[in-house]
Amino acid sequence: MTLKYVPTTCPYCGTGCSFNLVVQDGKVVGTAPYRRSPVNEGKVCPKGTYAHEFVNSPDRLTKPLIKKNGKFEEATWDEAYDLIARKFKSYKPDEFAALASARVSNEENYLLMKFTRGVMKSRHIDHCARLCHASTVAGLAASFGSGAMTNSILDIADSKCVFILGSNTFEQHPLIGRKVMQAKKNGAKIIYADPRYTATAKQADLYMPFVSGSDVAILNCMMQEIIKNGWEDREFIANRTKDYEKLKEVVMKDTYSLENVSKISGIPAESLKTAAEWFGTAESSALLYSMGITQHTVGVDNVRSTANLQMLTGNLGKRGGGVNALRGQNNVQGACDMGALPVVFTGYQKVIDEAAHKKFADAWGFSDGICEPKNGYEVTVMMDILTDNPGELKCMYIMGENPMLSDPDLTHVRHAIESLEFLVVQDIFLTETAELADVVLPAACYAERDGTQTSTERRVQMWRKAQDPPGEAKVDWQIISELAAKMGYAAQFPYRSAEEIFSEIAALTPSYHGMNYERLNKPEALHWPCPAVDHPGTPILHIGKFSHPDGMGVFAPLEWKPPAEVPDAEYPFVLTTGRVLWHWHTGTMTRRSATLDHEVPTGWIEINPEDAQALGIKNKEMIRAVTRRGSVDVPARVTRDIMKGVMFMPFHFKECAANVLTNNALDPVAKIPEFKACAVKVEKITEA
Ligand SMILES: Nc1nc2c(c(=O)[nH]1)N[C@H]1C(S)=C(S)[C@@H](COP(=O)(O)OP(=O)(O)OC[C@H]3O[C@@H](n4cnc5c(=O)[nH]c(N)nc54)[C@H](O)[C@@H]3O)O[C@H]1N2
């Protein structure tokens, strides 16, 4: 028997913990602590602990599949590549769209971006960041000139006041939760606002339940209190920001008084006052947010409002402060950095910028050119185009995403995907989306590859190969390269290793210039921006100046707007959706991990006891949840943990899929859907 330990990084959340994979006779059989990572110091959450369990699942895809007469048949790689190459070549550039993946490495996202813009010459590439932090990327870039989490994870422990808004940190970023606890032990006050009394709420010194969709009102109200009491940082405002007077004019309105916002949000005025005082007077205050802020038709406004609060109180570019946008998936930061977005190449170099376009066209050397220097479509827009403008998009290549469960309004998504002429899905399991594909390509998982991924704190870390992929599955970068070669572009895709791809990325990306595998192959790795090989990396952004050309931060005067769909007589409750500790998104991996699946085998809808009583609904009763999009039968969980008037569903479970119900209304700038608020009614299921 041979036994070895391979240190690697977690394939789940953006915290970026490290652990060892335990490999027995060439197969991954367990995980063990890896104590040298400063991020998690050997600790992991349950998903990390059991991250080996799905790896050798009998359900793993092991051979390419081609659909013939409505049924999948196993095929050789050559058969699959030949068919795909022939089909892909038959479409005009902009009839093709690709979805990249926050689950795969930087190198692989970069290659799919290069494939889309270089081989297919299409403008359309995006990925699930659209459903997630698109509002952050747009909002923080407008406020600060850079769309990323401003401070580091370790830094949170040094904060004197932590305000968590729209992030259930203890379940969704548990090892960041550990830093919050360290801050608390060091004397920090923890403020938490959420419609649900979550695991995070239990640790808070001040918990404020509120109705989904009132964030800007709450933030404006806190800013009004801070200004009224003179707790703002005048020096910071004067030296480092623009447009303060415009902000002040809006937040000082009566609309945002304690009493009014208490009415809008349901938070007692006294709590709002305390929150403003704690936050405004602490030596350093950190703000943590995630999907509760971003997944709204006002997602960008919400994000900019958090930035306003932090500029007002001078909590940027300093230890223990920051706008800490907790990025979700393990490599969603990296997929954005790699330009798997419809508007940018790597490092946020704009596609419409002539110089950037020329830089990539020259470096890549496609003799027949690359895509036009124009922005492409976002995921959500692609789905709308497919249903509303038939024939414009005809063909898609989806790597490591499962929109048939994760996108809003699944009936709409099914229509969209079914209207494609040709669909290729590259995944590790046969997902709900893969079932609709013409060709399915079997990919290797994280434990079967080398590569880098970039965590929420911009730390670029390694994945290390622990076992061979099952059957004939291949690593994603190899599949993309081989396909490109079949299409006649072997010269542009000559890679023999992930490291060779990374060198190309570093050469083309200013914020990654100074990185290479030798430097990254250390427990602490490197934070971008890292512009030179002797640069130590940048854990805290915006010290001394912001990333805008003039160095200034920009206040945004924002009025509160309600969600696109609000309760009415027919649909009287607010439905909000999200996650639980034990499961990951569409469940492909966690529902195939015996331990995690055993903990939480199916979904539910949370209902406040008063609402349940009025509706005559009992705990665990199967009920029907109905919105204007559709209906789902789901067990009721009657609990005081959710406030009256609001209901919550996790979206992990296909048998009671929350996204049948959600609203496809989009933020006008970020094109992110309003997953966090729509109107719902629930009915008792009466036997026919
Ligand atoms: N266990 C687990 N962890 C995960 C994931 C997972 O699937 N499972 N996914 C990862 C990903 S991709 C992401 S993006 C992150 C997401 O991490 P989070 O954003 O922390 O997770 P969510 O459960 O989507 O939503 C957070 C909270 O927002 C609250 N909320 C609802 N409506 C509103 C509102 O209008 N305003 C505010 N302020 N809050 C509201 C919800 O009640 C919920 O508790 O988690 C990452 N971590």
Ligand SMILES: Nc1nc2c(c(=O)[nH]1)N[C@H]1C(S)=C(S)[C@@H](COP(=O)(O)OP(=O)(O)OC[C@H]3O[C@@H](n4cnc5c(=O)[nH]c(N)nc54)[C@H](O)[C@@H]3O)O[C@H]1N2
């Ligand atoms: N109602 C509701 N819906 C939501 C949200 C919400 O809060 N509420 N949150 C949204 C958010 S924030 C996000 S990020 C999205 C997530 O949406 P998705 O990204 O669509 O969800 P995942 O289940 O993570 O899908 C990732 C896919 O990648 C596959 N995969 C894993 N590893 C690899 C690999 O190495 N190679 C390849 N090729 N494939 C791999 C998995 O099997 C899985 O099918 O969901 C969004 N949907």
Ligand code: SF4
């Ligand atoms: S906190 Fe996130 S990165 Fe860390 S072990 Fe858990 S899922 Fe993995």
Ligand SMILES: [Mo]
């Ligand atoms: Mo996400």
